[in-house]
Amino acid sequence: MFDIKTELTTNPKEKPASEVLGFGHYFSDHMFVLDYTEGIGWHDARIVPYQPITLDPSAMIFHYGQSVFEGLKAYVTVDKQALLFRPEQNFRRLNRSNERLCIPTIDEELALEGLKQLVSVDREWIPSAPGTSLYIRPFIIATEPNLGVHPSKKYQFIIIMSPSGSYYKEGINPVKIMVEEQFVRAVKGGTGEAKTGGNYASALKGQEIASREGYAQTLWLDGKGNKNIEEVGSMNIFFKINGTVVTPALNGSILPGITRDSMLHVLKSKGVPVEERNISIDEVVEAYNNGTLEEVFGTGTAAVISPVGELKYLGDKMIINEGKIGEISQMLYETLTGIQYGFIEDTFGWTIRL
């Protein structure tokens, strides 16, 4: 149906042991590539040996940041099958990012087919130790060699894959998170809801400040009033207040996380009351003060769930659930990883087995 040429490597790399994996250091033997040229469109889909990219120094990606990316994972199930989790959602979101960044949209079906073939070719690169997975990074870069500020006339869409270690080697440890007051990640009307490099570059400074003070991540407030809660570095954020789970509504400046969406479905299916709405940092502080802030957790592809044990705002430290993982966080973690590793039945139709 799709014409995807495959050129296999003649020089396969050695696969690293699962203990040394970490995140984003090692890459599999092959990559998927698709080119765009104005007037021709996207063309020349192919799987080739993992190899460097060679670009003119004037290539637009080096100057004007026109890029988008995605992040998802392939898992080995208990019955030894390769499994993808909601990959079509990633390509749908990639296309929404494309629209914001003036990048021509891709054929989502072709991308999915390319991904499936790539994972099949590098099937042995999916690590199988508990908690490990193959992280998948689709991305698009502007490659036209030209210094004019305008949408590029050439792009490359590439998928690379990186075997990753277990996020929680010693059990799920809640993290400490710091509310950023000075720097802003995104604002309504900006690029916050797109997955584009500039958002991450802009977030580094806040992240640096947080790390220096011993915090794992930054909690971003909205750029307009510095009051409404947006999201954490690379996770969406949830608060359980007085029995109800609240998460910021998709207001245009936060990333519509696929884990976030999955959690909302799981919560609803279990009958837990959930609300997607604006939530201000003041409301969280108030709930903390009157003892109704029961759980705080981040959600994202990398960690699935990251319980927050401490939240710092304006010099004050809020210790949540005595710094331990909460019941809802635990249930969500088990449900989602259960579906992803195939030991819980996927009643949502989220998984694709290869």
Place this chain on the structure above:
Amino acid sequence: MFDIKTELTTNPKEKPASEVLGFGHYFSDHMFVLDYTEGIGWHDARIVPYQPITLDPSAMIFHYGQSVFEGLKAYVTVDKQALLFRPEQNFRRLNRSNERLCIPTIDEELALEGLKQLVSVDREWIPSAPGTSLYIRPFIIATEPNLGVHPSKKYQFIIIMSPSGSYYKEGINPVKIMVEEQFVRAVKGGTGEAKTGGNYASALKGQEIASREGYAQTLWLDGKGNKNIEEVGSMNIFFKINGTVVTPALNGSILPGITRDSMLHVLKSKGVPVEERNISIDEVVEAYNNGTLEEVFGTGTAAVISPVGELKYLGDKMIINEGKIGEISQMLYETLTGIQYGFIEDTFGWTIRL
């Protein structure tokens, strides 16, 4: 004093005729390169033949937008010398951008020396037809091959140069500019005052809408209240209202333009009243309605001055100075280009002759 190795090309390119130049299409024979490695610092300054950059597909520039750049020009003066205009200001600004983007700062003196040597090596690439110049693009990209979101441990600082045609081939034509109401370029606390790729990527969408309606550029309002005027696509903006020249103050979300700064100095030296302060779009509309909006112009390295003949806001069109260039705009253009091409004495100490 600085150890800069030079490797000359054995294969010089043909220089394009000045009529075909345009902007950012052609590049000179050499480039300056400086590497950064964590633990070593910036090292290995060199001038090499202009050549492609080869990076791993996981190089951070392709994913997280950690990059900064600059733009300045070299001119041939009436007495046939190569001249640089305030280049030290560009490297100072580059370092301020570096700080915001968590990129290690460079040695500004080394960068300036590298630039001078590069321009000398490619001296013949500075075009000499009236209004032409050699556009200079210093830039820094994050090159560490790693998908973790953190400041890169490796960078390249590169300077490339592009002979550019005259911005005003048929005399200075005022442009039409549209105020953007929906999209936002930058917000206080964000990266607006840094010269980083993400700001330009984020601005493409507004620019696309403006072009579609026949407007040359977008006028950006602040991200917090969508009321205060910030800047134009790649220019700072000035309003002459009732004899006083007003330009938005450097509030943290606009680029501190070097042309802007130069214009302020020229205006003060000529005794023209100037104000750097917040100015809202409402104030501009009011001045237009009561007949005191006398001139509007943008300032930037590319065009020096770009008079605005029409400004569109909320569906209403304001025609400024009957769509013609104003007296102050004309004076500023002549003064600055006079200094840059060496036919007016540089009483400000802004120029470096090589």
